[in-house]
Amino acid sequence: MSDSASDVVIAGAGPYGLSTAAHLSHLGLDIRIIGEPMRFWEANMPEGMFLKSEPFASNLGSPQPGMRFTDLHPGWRIGQPIPLETFIEYGRWFAAEGVPLRSDDQDAQVVNVERAGQNGRNGYAVTLSTGETITAKAVVVAVGVGPFAHIPDExxxxxxxxxxxxxAHRDLTLFAGKEVAVIGAGQSALETAVLLADAGAHPHVIARRQRLDWNTVPEERRSLRDRVLGGPRSGLGTGYRTWLWAERPGLVRYLPEGTRRRIVRETLPPAGSWWLRDRLDERVRVSTGRRPVKAAELADGIALTTVDRSGGRAVTEVEHVIAATGYVPDVARLGMLAPELRGRITTRLGAPVLSRDFEASTPGLYFAGLAAASTFGPVMRFVHGADFAATRIAGHIIRRMPRMRPTAARLADVLEPNTTRQ
Structure with a gap:
């Protein structure tokens, strides 16, 4: 029994959920997008954070013109980092202008998704935290990175x-005066350490890498020689391969599985943004070439044992450890999916195996964002991939719903999107 029906339910209102909602609503489909727009970014990213992506690579996807970050902020230039609060403001402006929102859905969460009818012939039954159950022909899982936060086994x-x-931390002033170990060598680790120091804590970065790497300062105008030798600029940086992974993710899916995983792992390896380098000063202790092997609770904190490449051991006593160790997609961690449904989804190393249209092995169920990275490559880890994912998902859903088929012009825009759109 259901309380309502919809063509599509989108679980998640971050960049990928909002982009998909914009494309689907443009086609005239009845959609429900569940969650407060940009809530994870506001509640889980630290105050004082800046985006690592360039302004032109920080656009949400919409078939309507004038919806890019650079449309709202036309003066933002390459090399000018975007503050967290500015990006959240943009995402909520995008939602208000281009997505049909219901106030009650913004206060809700998806708590259960299961197949409806015998063998799922009626689509899906989606239960919300409000108690409402929606019958939907398709469900888009756009939960972002939150459920996949990775903490090492040690x-x-x-x-x-x-x-x-x-x-897990919005307000780092909670650690003022405390000794805090930060595990990792990427932007999240280094920026967290700097923000901890700004908040009055005593951070200690512990990194497996032998040295910290830093991104170079981007050049707004590049010489012809640099463009030829260094490769084109893309949403993930510069370089010929990087451009391919960023701008043609549909091709990545046809590569061997091992190659795809290597690309995801090695493209944009851990490094700090150029603008953060001078802020990582003497307030932050840094130990490189060490990895955690053991952690033990103390009366007033934690004893962290690390080893270097030669096997040398060291014990660091701190009051708290923050793992800035990334995100690992795993369908098993999506508690909103009913166990019977999870068991039917084909996965590889935890990640869903997806079609060219982001559809899982269970028809009508789609995954967008990080969960799609093992299929479409590293751009799915970033906002820049949102338009590609939304376009593919919307195009496939509308083809499966002929009664809702739009005008030829609008359908052509979905199936063959304007390649000049960022």
């Missing part, structure tokens, strides 16, 4: 007041 199992993931 730290897993310890209480949250001793060990946490970097995505």
């Amino acid at each position: 730290l897993a199992g310890l209480p949250s007041w001793l060990v946490s993931h970097c995505s």
Whole structure:
């Protein structure tokens, strides 16, 4: 029994959910997008954070013109980092202008998705935290990175007041005056350490890498020689291969699985943004070439044992450990999917195996964002991939619903999107 019906339910209102909603609503489909727009970014990203992506690569996807970040902020230039609050403001402006929102859906969460009818012939039954159940022909899982926060096995199992993931902290002033170890060598680790120092904490970065790497300062105008030798600029940086992974993710899917995973792992390896380098000063202790092997609870904190490449051991005592160790997609961690449904989804190393249209092995169920990275490559880890994912998903859903088929012009825009649109 259901309380309502919809063509599509989108679980998640971050960049990928909002982009998909904009494309589907443009086609005239009845959609429900569940969640407050940009809520994860506001609640889980640290105050004082800046985006690593360039302004032209920070656009949400919409078939309507004038909806890019650079449309709202036309003066933002390459090399000018975007503050977190500015990006959240843009996402909410995008939602208000281009997405049909219901106030009650913004206060809700998807708590269960299961197949409806015998063998799922009636689509899906989506239950919300409000108690409402929606019958939908298709469901788009656009939950972002939150459910996939990764804490290394050596730290897993310890209480949250001793060990946490970097995505668990909005207000780092809670650590003022405390010794805090930050595990990792990427932007999240280095920026967290700097923001901890700004908040009055005493951070200690512990990185597996032998040295910290930093991105170079981007040049707004590049010489012809640099463009030829260095490759074109793309949403993931510069370089010929990087351009391919960023701008043609549909081709990545046809590569061997091992190659795709290597591309995801090696494209944009851990590094800090150029603008952060001078802020990582003497306030932050840094130990490179070390990896955690053991953690033990103390009366007033935690003892973290690390080893270097030669096997040398060191014990660091701190009051808290923050793991800035990334995100690992795993369908098993999506509690909103009913166990029977999860069991029917074909996965590889936890990630869903997807069609060229982001559809899982269970018809009508789509995954957007990080969960799609093992299929479409590293751009799915970033906002820049949102328009490609939304376009493919919307095009496939409308083809499966002939009664809702739009005019020829609008359908052509979905199936063959304007390649000049960022």
